[in-house]
Amino acid sequence: MAYFDVAAEAYVQFMGRFSLPLAEQFADVGLAGVDPSARILDVGCGPGMLTGTLAKRCGEAAVSAVDPSEPFVAATAASYPMADVRRASAEELPFADDTFGAALAQLVVHFMREPVRGVQEMARVTEPGGRVSACVWDHGGERGALSPYWKVVRRYDHGAGEGALAGSWAGDLTRIFTEAGVRDVVETELIVTLDFATFEEWWRPFTLAVGPAGAYFHSLNKIEQAGLVDALREEYGDGPMTVQAAAWTATGVV
Template sequence: MFEVSSDAYIRFMGTFSGPLARLFADVGLAGVDETLPVVDVGCGPGMLTSELVRRRGASRVAAIDPVETFVAATAAANPGADVRAGSAESLPFADAAFGAALSQLVVNFMSDPLAGIREMRRVTRPGGRVSACVWDHGGGRGPLSPVWTAAAAVDAAASGEGSLVGANAGDLVDLLESAGLRQVTETELTVHIPFASFDDWWEPYTLGVGPVGVYVAGLDDAVRERLVGVLHADLGDGPFTIHGTAWTATGVV
């Protein structure tokens, strides 16, 4: 789902995850000593990494992702940051190496989310902060929700992303607490993204990125046309604004 070019991912999700990164960094860095290094776990092509670098400086930021194209893009965009290839479930960092570990829109795609959060806790120093966020797919408030709602109307086999880990209220809190974090709190973060036209909004869905991109790519022409027709009728020609809300949980080591 994510073995795609960094450009494709940025065109698909970067429009939303860039603004979300600014809000998420506020949560994940709250109360964390500004001199301590921080790590972006599952960095993708680097939207959150770049925000952390802007706030902390490249020398105090590490990032990791299993997709080589994303690692290369993140490293190129953030010279001086420690950007590596690897998985959340086995982080290549020492115990207590960071003041904060953040994971944006990734927990729901980890092969073992509990192991990933436990690794984030391991590499964060006592008193440091571990944070994760996932779009509210379960509540129908994520930025992709319009497509999944329309898909359900034209295709009985469409399953959406509401069953993924972290996609519902309380999921991330349960996950962080199960990983041994304390003082875990949950918040909502919402972004509002304007689009000039329907085509500008729809085109990134045809790039095959993530579950919804794979779903759209796998549709036969007739079903895809019905899906686009329902969406166009709902949204109009544009301009319009898409709203996206993410669940966020943060806890202390």
């Protein structure tokens, strides 16, 4: 996940503003019907946005979390020292079979090297009757948190964007879960709405080189970067602005 070889604080500034409110809604889905005493796994935890929500609801000691990024693992472990936080990929989870009552992956499936294998691993470490859940932005439907940015970029670069990433269009998470052997899969959508007082407040985190959007900006030369910023400002004005983001969510039973 070279897109995320960045400081934890950069990710928090860029995506944390969306993923924190998303985590509250996603936890409602991923913990539904799960035994309150069960252990819970956060797959692809990043700097710990979902981890914190799970710790608050289930108790920090009941939560385990993994991520392949060392800075993210260090940040999550520092924030939640009673949680079991490890460096690992979704495709190779370092836990025994049937360990958890629920496994959740927020904004991760579309960056897994092998999404079906990653969900299979989540199911393997979840006990029979436990719940496996994932959510991803609706990049394919151009309703994701970053869609306002990519909408303008594609005027100049028609092939740019994240719409082809796994799980990021209607029904694709269900396909991945079904191929992974998860039962009774239900797919829904979650909505997050954020208000920004100024254009700069919304735009500045895109310059931090986080994820495909940040990497794309840094791939441009200085003249191209300035042109893109001008085009974005022309489209959205100086603010205030509101971004409404939709995320597909799939949940099922092991």
